[in-house]
Amino acid sequence: MSKALLLENPHVEADPLLEAVGLDVHRHPGALEEDDLIDALRGVRVLGIRSATTVTSRVIAANPQLEAIGAFCIGTNQVDLRAASRHGVAVFNAPFSNTRSVVELAIGEIIALMRRLTERDRALHFGVWEKSASGAHEVRGLTLGIIGYGNIGTQLSVVAEALGMRVLFFDTAERLALGNAKRCRSMSEVLRNSDIVSLHVDGKARNAGLFGAREFAQMRRGSIFLNLSRGFVVDTAALRANIIDGHIAGAAVDVFPDEPRRNGDAFESELRGLPNVILTPHIGGSTQEAQESIAQFVGNKLATYVRTASTDMSVNLPRLTLDPSENTRFRLAYVHRNTPGVLALVNQAFAEHGANIEGQILGTAGETGYMITDLSSQLPDEVLEALRGMDDTIRLRVLERQRR
Numbered sequence: 001m002s003k004a005l006l007l008e009n010p011h012v013e014a015d016p017l018l019e020a021v022g023l024d025v026h027r028h029p030g031a032l033e034e035d036d037l038i039d040a041l042r043g044v045r046v047l048g049i050r051s052a053t054t055v056t057s058r059v060i061a062a063n064p065q066l067e068a069i070g071a072f073c074i075g076t077n078q079v080d081l082r083a084a085s086r087h088g089v090a091v092f093n094a095p096f097s098n099t100r101s102v103v104e105l106a107i108g109e110i111i112a113l114m115r116r117l118t119e120r121d122r123a124l125h126f127g128v129w130e131k132s133a134s135g136a137h138e139v140r141g142l143t144l145g146i147i148g149y150g151n152i153g154t155q156l157s158v159v160a161e162a163l164g165m166r167v168l169f170f171d172t173a174e175r176l177a178l179g180n181a182k183r184c185r186s187m188s189e190v191l192r193n194s195d196i197v198s199l200h201v202d203g204k205a206r207n208a209g210l211f212g213a214r215e216f217a218q219m220r221r222g223s224i225f226l227n228l229s230r231g232f233v234v235d236t237a238a239l240r241a242n243i244i245d246g247h248i249a250g251a252a253v254d255v256f257p258d259e260p261r262r263n264g265d266a267f268e269s270e271l272r273g274l275p276n277v278i279l280t281p282h283i284g285g286s287t288q289e290a291q292e293s294i295a296q297f298v299g300n301k302l303a304t305y306v307r308t309a310s311t312d313m314s315v316n317l318p319r320l321t322l323d324p325s326e327n328t329r330f331r332l333a334y335v336h337r338n339t340p341g342v343l344a345l346v347n348q349a350f351a352e353h354g355a356n357i358e359g360q361i362l363g364t365a366g367e368t369g370y371m372i373t374d375l376s377s378q379l380p381d382e383v384l385e386a387l388r389g390m391d392d393t394i395r396l397r398v399l400e401r402q403r404r
């Protein structure tokens with residue numbers, strides 16, 4: 001029986017999905033360091049990780065039987081994706097399974113900041129009764145400015161409008177405005193016209209330092225700032241200065257430039273101890289519902305890849321899905337180097353052996369090509385060996401279609 005190894009405790013919803021495609025699921029609670037991971041992967045076809053396991057080029061090269069990696073999280077920086085492609089290993093993640101969790105936290109924080117809840121709460125815990133409407137506002141009728149109108153930004157827009165807020169947004173890409181949200185032509189247009197600004201840009205390197213002193217200065221005096229995207233996007237020293245000065249009336253920050261690796265590690269930040277500032281340890285997407293949804297999403301992608309070779313939503317291989325025809329008996333899934341003439345050579349081998357092609361699809365992504373070919377009969381072993389031996393071949397899988 002082939003084996004799947006799940007590290008870092010993804011939700012158990014993943015296990016039956018993998019077992020249903022014939023994988024024997026093994027679990028290890030924590031992350032593994034490089035050498036231990038290399039050893040643990042012996043005989044493993046499918047690896048599941050979360051964000052604390054680094055999958056290096058060495059790990060991938062040392063385990064040629066490894067076919068797929070599931071990142072049971074959003075980011076895939078922890079996997080050497082180029083090495084994965086070079087070795088024909090498909091990588092999947094869950095890009096939107098925790099979207100709603102982030103949105104709900106942002107909404108909760110906007111209300112909490114507008115009512116200065118953390119201050120009222122702290123005073124009462126210290127035995128001080130401070131009943132006052134001073135500095136407390138409803139969110140209804142306020143303007144929320146969203147920077148980055150992707151999966152999270154758009155959903156935040158919809159929920160905020162349901163609370164009676166006006167929404168302005170800026171995105172560098174063309175995005176459809178949902179509901180009554182208004183698209184702005186620049187980030188500064190959003191900043192100048194919003195009571196609350198929330199960042200939801202992606203974590204690409206070009207967004208490092210996107211938001212600093214200049215951007216805070218463009219925000220309205222007394223406005224609220226949220227960052228639940230990536231820590232390096234914001235200049236935290238500038239945020240601190242603006243909070244102390246009172247230009248920014250409150251902030252919620254869930255992500256930091258330097259985040260501790262483990263629970264219990266010390267947290268250092270210049271944002272500690274500031275009034276009306278909510279600090280959370282990167283938990284925007286951390287809910288039971290999100291964990292379950294991630295396990296279902298990634299578990300399904302891995303299981304489908306094992307069963308059908310479909311790379312739908314893979315983060316590194318060309319994304320291909322091919323519906324088999326009635327006569328399909330065998331499927332060849334061929335990962336190869338993206339060089340001219342490979343397809344012709346492969347199809348020549350099929351033609352020479354009278355293979356009847358029922359369906360075929362090809363895609364390329366950078367240096368890697370992927371082709372799925374459906375056949376009505378099996379190719380002789382020597383043809384498969386010849387294909388495997390071709391210079392540009394990275395990986396060839398043969399899948400037999402199960403008759404019902």
Ligand SMILES: NC(=O)c1ccc[n+]([C@@H]2O[C@H](COP(=O)([O-])OP(=O)(O)OC[C@H]3O[C@@H](n4cnc5c(N)ncnc54)[C@H](O)[C@@H]3O)[C@@H](O)[C@H]2O)c1
Nearest residue numbers: 148149150151152171172173200201202203228229284285
């Ligand atoms: N706090 C958490 O726990 C948590 C959980 C999930 C996601 N996130 C982070 O939230 C962010 C948004 O996630 P998503 O799923 O919505 O991503 P997404 O890729 O769907 O959306 C990002 C959007 O930002 C836009 N964008 C990028 N750079 C921009 C810029 N400089 N100015 C304006 N728009 C810009 C993109 O065009 C895109 O529409 C990511 O950084 C992600 O890592 C955090």
